[in-house]
Amino acid sequence: MAEPLIRTQGLTKKFGPFTALNGIDLEVYKGEVLALLGDNGAGKSTLIKILSGVHQPTAGKIFVEGAEMKFASPRDASNAGIGTVYQDLAINPLMSVTRNFFMGRELYRGVAPFGLLDMTKMDEIAHAEMVKIGIDVSDPRQAVGTMSGGQRQTLAIARAIYFGAKVLILDEPTSALGQKQQMGVLKTMMRVRARGDIAIIFITHNEIHSQLVADRYTFLALGEVIGGGAKADLEHDEIRRLMAGGSDIGDLAKELQDIQAE
Amino acid sequence: MSDTTKNSAERKEADRLQSGGLLSVLKRRPEAGSFLVMLVAVIVISFASNGNAFNPLGLKNNFTVISQFGIIATGACLLMIAGDFDLSIGSMIGFAGMSMAMMLKWGLPFGLGAATPFTAFLLTLVMTLAIGWLIGTIVVRSKLSSFIVSLAFLFFLRGVTEVSFRLINQSTQISGLQDFKETSWFAAMFGGQALGWFYDTWFALGGNINRAGNQWVTGFDARFLWWVGLSLVAYIVLSRTQAGNWIFATGDNSESARANGVPVDKVRISLFMFTAFCATLFAACQVFDTNTADAAKGNLKELEAIAIAVVGGTLMTGGFGSVIGIVFGAITFGLVANAVFFIPSIDGSYYRVFVGVVLLTAVFLNESVRKRITGGL
Numbered sequence: 200m201a202e203p204l205i206r207t208q209g210l211t212k213k214f215g216p217f218t219a220l221n222g223i224d225l226e227v228y229k230g231e232v233l234a235l236l237g238d239n240g241a242g243k244s245t246l247i248k249i250l251s252g253v254h255q256p257t258a259g260k261i262f263v264e265g266a267e268m269k270f271a272s273p274r275d276a277s278n279a280g281i282g283t284v285y286q287d288l289a290i291n292p293l294m295s296v297t298r299n300f301f302m303g304r305e306l307y308r309g310v311a312p313f314g315l316l317d318m319t320k321m322d323e324i325a326h327a328e329m330v331k332i333g334i335d336v337s338d339p340r341q342a343v344g345t346m347s348g349g350q351r352q353t354l355a356i357a358r359a360i361y362f363g364a365k366v367l368i369l370d371e372p373t374s375a376l377g378q379k380q381q382m383g384v385l386k387t388m389m390r391v392r393a394r395g396d397i398a399i400i401f402i403t404h405n406e407i408h409s410q411l412v413a414d415r416y417t418f419l420a421l422g423e424v425i426g427g428g429a430k431a432d433l434e435h436d437e438i439r440r441l442m443a444g445g446s447d448i449g450d451l452a453k454e455l456q457d458i459q460a461e
Numbered sequence: 462m463s464d465t466t467k468n469s470a471e472r473k474e475a476d477r478l479q480s481g482g483l484l485s486v487l488k489r490r491p492e493a494g495s496f497l498v499m500l501v502a503v504i505v506i507s508f509a510s511n512g513n514a515f516n517p518l519g520l521k522n523n524f525t526v527i528s529q530f531g532i533i534a535t536g537a538c539l540l541m542i543a544g545d546f547d548l549s550i551g552s553m554i555g556f557a558g559m560s561m562a563m564m565l566k567w568g569l570p571f572g573l574g575a576a577t578p579f580t581a582f583l584l585t586l587v588m589t590l591a592i593g594w595l596i597g598t599i600v601v602r603s604k605l606s607s608f609i610v611s612l613a614f615l616f617f618l619r620g621v622t623e624v625s626f627r628l629i630n631q632s633t634q635i636s637g638l639q640d641f642k643e644t645s646w647f648a649a650m651f652g653g654q655a656l657g658w659f660y661d662t663w664f665a666l667g668g669n670i671n672r673a674g675n676q677w678v679t680g681f682d683a684r685f686l687w688w689v690g691l692s693l694v695a696y697i698v699l700s701r702t703q704a705g706n707w708i709f710a711t712g713d714n715s716e717s718a719r720a721n722g723v724p725v726d727k728v729r730i731s732l733f734m735f736t737a738f739c740a741t742l743f744a745a746c747q748v749f750d751t752n753t754a755d756a757a758k759g760n761l762k763e764l765e766a767i768a769i770a771v772v773g774g775t776l777m778t779g780g781f782g783s784v785i786g787i788v789f790g791a792i793t794f795g796l797v798a799n800a801v802f803f804i805p806s807i808d809g810s811y812y813r814v815f816v817g818v819v820l821l822t823a824v825f826l827n828e829s830v831r832k833r834i835t836g837g838l
Contacts, residue, residue: 274722289717293780293834294709302710303722305703312704315697342834 202265203228204398205250205281205366210259212245219245221422222259227366230395232388234409235402236442237419243402246419247368250400251283252276263366282364284355286371292344296336299343300325300358328357333383333390349380353387360391367391368400373408381408388412406442410435418442491774492786494826498772498819499789502796510803514796517660517669517678519803524681527795528688529743531788533762534769535688535695536739538787540732541770542699544712544779545607547733549596550766552618553589553740554759558747559622560585562635562754578641578648578749586741592618593737597730607733615763623756633756642749651687651742652749654680684746688791691739696784708732712779768816769794772823776831793819 203226210223220242227233237243248254250261252270261268263279270276276283290299301321307314325339334353336346343351352372359367369388373381389412391397403409409416410430417427418441426441487493506514513519533550540547564581568574576584596614600607626633641648657680663669664676671677699705710718711728719725740759748754773790775782797815801807 273720277722285720287717289714289720291710291713291717291780293713293776293831294706298706298709302706302718305706307703309702312707313698313702315701316703316706318701344834 201228203262204264206262207250208260208262210246210249210261211257212242212249212254213257219422220249220256223419223422223424225417225424227398227400229365229398230392231414232392232399232401232412234413234416235400235419236404236406236409236416236438238442240421241419242422243419244370245422247283247370247400247402250276250366250368251281277362277364280363280365281368282359282362282366283368284352284359284370284372286374290343290351290355293342296329296339296341296343296346296354297321297325299354300328300339300361304362324361328361329354331390332357332360332387334387347380348376349383352376352380352384356387356391360397364397366398366400368402370402371404372401373403373405385412404442406438410438416441491776491781491783491827491830492789493774494823494830495773495786495789495793498823499793502793506796506800506803510800514800514803517663521660521678521681522802523795523799524685526799527791528682528684529746530765530769530794530798531688531791532684532691532743532746533736533739533766534773534787534791535691535784536732536736537763537766538770538773538775538782538784539695539699539708540736541767541775541777542712542779542782543708543729543732544715545600545729545732546611546767547596547736548608548611548763549592549614549618550736550740551759551762551764552615552622553592553737554744554747554762555622555756556592556618557585557589557741557744558754558758559626559635559756560588561745561748562638563625563629565638565641565748566635567629578645582647582651582741582745585744586738589737589741590734593734594730596737597733600733601726601729611763619756626756634754636753638748638752640752648749649683651683651745652751653683655683655686656681682746682750684743684750687742687746691742692784692788699784704728709780712776712781714780765794765816768820771827772819774823774827774830776827777824781831781834 205225205227207223207225210220210225211218212220223242223246225233225246235243235246245254249256249270252273252275255269255271261270263281268275268279270279270281273283291302294302297318305314306317306321306324308317309315322339326336329336329339332353334350336350343354346354356367356369356372372384372388376384385408388399388401392399392412401409401413413430415427415429416433416438418425420441426437510519514523533554537547537550561581564570564576564584565578569576569580569584592614596607596611599605600610603610623633626635642652643649660669660676660678660680669677699708707718707723707725707728710721710723711725715725743762744759747758769790770782770787771777772793773782773786773788775786794816798812801809801812
């Protein structure tokens with residue numbers, strides 16, 4: 200494959216004496232889904248926050264399309280084409296779909312910040328972008344609070360893509376959703392993948408979901424990459440073992456049996 | 462069985478939101494409740510006052526009070542939509558009134574000579590905007606509740622007003638200032654009359670006649686025009702501009718607004734300055750109309766402004782509200798506050814009973830509206 204869309208090299212982050220990340224190397228290519236798996240405290244959140252410009256790395260480099268980047272703020276990362284969809288989605292429930300879609304990047308005529316909003320055009324765009332990604336909101340003027348969790352997730356994804364995200368970071372997009380909505384989000388991810396020009400970093404705890412959509416895996420434990428590879432090359436049990444941070448799931452089964460036997 | 466599976470296959474997530482008729486759309490509007498309350502107030506007061514509340518003079522006097530309420534409630538409303546409170550509005554009115562009257566009586570500070578209505582107003586506005594900026598900056602920087610910070614300024618500003626009065630003026634009130642609105646167009650802009658054509662037309666049509674047979678009332682108070690203008694600007698800014706979107710976003714969820722590039726801190730500070738501006742406007746109209754000032758002016762006005770904002774459909778928690786609702790709320794409050802002059806059998810205490818009842822009802826109503834628009838989440 201050609202140049203990765205985003206690549207990190209020896210990314211390290213220390214919070215005082217605590218080493219959150221210890222030399223992470225990562226590569227994501229256009230049109231693929233990289234599943235980033237790891238137990239709680241493995242460093243997933245820190246890694247995302249560095250990639251999205253919230254934290255600055257202590258050492259290491261980030262390359263976007265081959266060029267080294269330094270992100271001083273989330274704005275920088277977003278301008279470089281990194282769109283992050285957080286767990287809380289950064290969505291305002293009382294505001295309409297359109298107003299959320301364009302929040303902070305409104306279309307207006309006149310002098311900022313008192314320029315008149317072009318609501319008709321914004322409604323059209325918001326609706327069209329949501330349809331593209333697979334959700335036909337009946338009325339873009341409806342409050343986001345009326346939408347389901349899966350739809351909100353889709354709104355956040357559509358917004359990130361519309362505003363130029365080349366790398367989409369999804370932070371546990373399927374957790375806290377019902378079964379059917381989880382499937383909806385996975386479908387959305389596959390539609391984005393099918394466009395071919397966007398790389399997705401999919402953070403999840405859910406092994407089944409990762410197997411459904413991911414092309415490649417990277418496993419984190421205690422701030423380091425402990426394994427990874429293409430889906431085809433990894434055995435099911437191997438995935439589970441790495442997800443649990445390297446401990447064997449077979450051991451767990453035995454331990455549980457022992458407890459029962461007591 | 463085949464029926465049920467067919468149905469569930471055809472049903473989409475989007476179908477679960479009923480689009481409903483015009484009525485259900487209106488019910489979702491933040492100003493729906495306040496419109497009904499206003500309607501009741503207008504009807505009851507018209508009957509109870511035998512129509513006197515809406516005769517030429519009644520209309521003028523009512524709109525004087527309504528405009529006063531409306532001006533400060535508009536400021537309180539925008540600020541509340543952005544998620545903050547300003548309890549210093551009332552004290553700011555007292556402070557601004559004191560400042561203007563004192564400059565007009567004793568001259569500009571630092572020996573800058575005699576004050577004109579224009580310089581007195583301008584200098585006062587600079588001070589009040591600076592105080593508004595200070596309140597906003599403290600709230601934003603300290604991350605303390607605006608309730609507490611502005612409560613501190615409620616006491617502080619009232620105290621400063623009284624102290625200044627006593628030190629410079631030896632008395633906590635000023636009266637008998639020259640009638641500036643007769644000589645200065647600038648003072649007349651605040652304290653004079655406006656929309657005279659309305660009453661002229663009324664007279665030409667055969668109404669608006671006093672006992673001597675001449676034209677009775679010649680115009681509304683100028684503050685009526687200020688209120689209309691302020692409401693119009695606030696309405697456009699809030700619902701039609703980028704700044705309006707930022708105000709809603711700040712109050713709804715400031716963290717997500719920030720993450721999307723909304724300058725949350727600037728929005729909040731600007732709105733504290735806007736409430737300070739509204740309070741100054743209120744005070745200027747009062748000073749130039751009556752040519753008096755008093756340290757107690759504006760007392761409790763901040764609470765009335767908040768009450769009107771809530772009755773107008775603004776959510777206490779921010780993120781939702783409308784300027785049209787404030788217009789309805791101000792009309793309601795103004796009419797009821799003034800009702801004592803038109804209905805002989807009641808006194809001013811009824812007004813406070815009314816405020817209490819309506820306020821509580823409005824809060825319940827707003828909460829149900831919020832649940833309706835967010836689908837009960």
